[in-house]
Amino acid sequence: MATEAKRPKVDEGPEPLRHFLQWCDGVGLKLSSKVCVSREGTVAQYGMLATEDVDEGEVLFSIPRSALLHQGTTKVSSLLEQDRDSLESSSGWVPLLLALLYEYTSPRSHWGPYLSLWTDFSTLDHPMFWSKAERDGLLRGTGVAEAVDTDLVNIRREYAEVVLPFMAKHADLWDPQKHSLELYTRLVAFVMAYSFQEPLDDDEEDDDEEEQEEKVHNPPMMVPMADMLNHVSDHNANLEYTPACLKMVSVRPIRKGEEVFNTYGQMANWQLLHMYGFTEPYPNNGHDTADIPMVNLYTAATQGIQSDVDRRLAEEKQELLFRTVGEKGAFIFGKQGCLTDTELHTALKVLCMSMEDFQEFRENEGWEEDDEEEEEQISLAFSNEGLPGLQAEWRSLIHAAARLTLASYAAGSGEESKNGDGELMEDEVARAGLSHRQQRALQVRHGQKSILLRVLELTKS
Missing domain, CATH: 3.90.1420.10 (Rubisco LSMT, substrate-binding domain)
Structure with a gap:
């Protein structure tokens, strides 16, 4: 059985992709001549292919940290930092989601060419967008339906108790009519499926147990180009973090014409469906549980x-x-x-x-x-x-x-x-x-x- 896609991509024709690649050049993203982003020969509408043989350890692309999208790089970062205490929540995602709400709906957003790859996020097909009858009927016993029910309750509570009061305080930048609960929920799914989370550094990992309990994990961030790669557990590339940039590096040889695959770790199919809206075909996922x-x-x-x-x-x-x-x-x-x-x-x-x-x-x-x-x-x-x-x-x-x-x-x-x-x-x-x-x-x-x-x-x- 053929490998299935990590998650659905939007088919907008070549125009959005061309604008995105031009944007990548402008922000200093360096793409190896041995790979290309393509809609042909990949398991999803977009993916990355090797145009030449790639050796293990080669850098496929690097992206400067200034081109990453998160609460520290958005145009409204100062407001998010100013009200940081009021934006605390169990998910820890509110600042990023508010940044995405603003940047996605701003016609002059620096990340417009990147975010335009998703016109309205309607192609996201996480179980949270299934009807409850579908979830309960198709996923009963798997643990997914219960996880989604919990997610939806938490999203509604977070939006009502944290996001709406913040938007009311800054009504010149956020509008509940435009930045609705529906869009917020779509962006939650977007973050679930496409964001990356930088691992704690060695110094943080060495902290004693009491300090570790008080630490908040590094917040998620959007990494343009990295999220174009599809996922399989038997991957051939991995994202590395350095102080100046993030690099996608091959972890084994990749032959010309092969797709470049990233991984999100050792995830069972129920986790992949819950978080990303896809599964690996049986019995390919060696991490199933x-x-x-x-x-x-x-x-x-x-x-x-x-x-x-x-x-x-x-x-x-x-x-x-x-x-x-x-x-x-x-x-x-x-x-x-x-x-x-x-x-x-x-x-x-x-x-x-x-x-x-x-x-x-x-x-x-x-x-x-x-x-x-x-x-x-x-x-x-x-x-x-x-x-x-x-x-x-x-x-x-x-x-x-x-x-x-x-x-x-x-x-x-x-x-x-x-x-x-x-x-x-x-x-x-x-x-x-x-x-x-x-x-x-x-x-x-x-x-x-x-x-x-x-x-x-x-x-x-």
Whole structure:
């Protein structure tokens, strides 16, 4: 199956692209003669192709920091800095979004040729723009629908409580009629799909834990040209940050005619769909994951309890685990086993404790932290190789929790309801008849179900 696009691009013909490339020349963006931006031969309407063989370590383009778009480079940066305290929010994105609201609607914006590549952001197809019925029907069980619901609540609250009061204070520059909630939501999706976040430098990473908790991660920024590259997990280029500029550097040889791909990190398909509106076709995404909710493991452990004493003990264990793992917490499984093995190990030990052991555990406020050797043993025990060798009671709980999780998925709608997702993935004719959204949802569901089915196989009695 062909690699799919990172996200949809606007087809505006050559004019916007030509103006954008002219703008790049004007701002000092240096593009290697070995690559070009093209709408032909790429997995999306725009992408980057190698016009000559590229060796590993070559700079494909560099962009000066002055050409990046963020709250510090916008024309209204002084106002955003002046009112910085009032623009604080849980997302940390409000200053950038206000900058984008202003620059996108300003006819004299310095970034006009860049932002004109998106006429109204209507091509963005994140699940937040699907109907709730579509999300709940196609994505039930995947975690995406719940994440989107949370996003939409937070966006509306942020706009009403932070953005509108700021715009009222600066009515000469921002107008709620023009800078509406709808446009704000579109720009949130734009930032989700196209922005970059500079990693903390070494000095920041070395701060002690208390200082780290107080730090705010570097805010997102828009990086023209870098966001033209499409994404795959098996990428061939990577963005590097220097004090003077940002550079896209090849991480392995790229042959003439090949597309240049960037990566956004080790992201599962559900994360890609949620954040970027696309998926990688199964089984290409080696970073796919499936969650087994904590509540399902607890339900599996309490099935069949009859006595009041055992029920009270189970509730005490639940209370403790919900405090440590979280009521909505989950155990993450990848293609090679459990990625949150330490948390799963703790949960299983607690759920299987006798009353005496549990009381001692609470009195001691848990166990001492595992040393490096013990952590390696735990990691191996919860890998695909180790799961069949777990003690029977633990295997049984994981098996039952995985089965409960599988039962929570949507069967799909329309053509999907006639087949299991696995069968549908094998039926090219039926799959071709699905809508764009149905296909993306299918990729997410099938990838997660495949992991859970593997867990069932490895933990069966």
